[in-house]
Amino acid sequence: xxxxxxxxxxxMLQGKATDKELIGASLTHLVIDPGHPLxxxxxxxxxxxxxxxxxxxxxxxxxxxxxxxxxxxxxxxxGFGTR
Numbered sequence: 001x002x003x004x005x006x007x008x009x010x011x012m013l014q015g016k017a018t019d020k021e022l023i024g025a026s027l028t029h030l031v032i033d034p035g036h037p038l039x040x041x042x043x044x045x046x047x048x049x050x051x052x053x054x055x056x057x058x059x060x061x062x063x064x065x066x067x068x069x070x071x072x073x074x075x076x077x078x079g080f081g082t083r
Contacts, residue, residue: 005056008049028053 001010001024009027028049032042 009045 001012002008003010003026007026010024011027011030012022012024014022027042028046030042032039036042
């Protein structure tokens with residue numbers, strides 16, 4: 001199941017075949033048995049997703065810093081039409 005940019009691919013887990021409850025976990029955070037046929041594909045996805053999340057985090061922080069700098073400049077005044 002895909003939960004968008006925030007959660008990525010979610011793996012739904014069921015304890016026993018008779019259990020009615022499912023637990024969802026982001027595939028990014030799961031440890032996969034190296035012998036599983038999809039293990040390498042999962043590792044590739046996890047690396048790519050982790051890299052993308054880091055990039056988003058850095059851009060988000062940079063945007064936060066630049067917007068707070070802009071707010072500070074507005075508070076101080078100055079600029080066109082002021083003395």
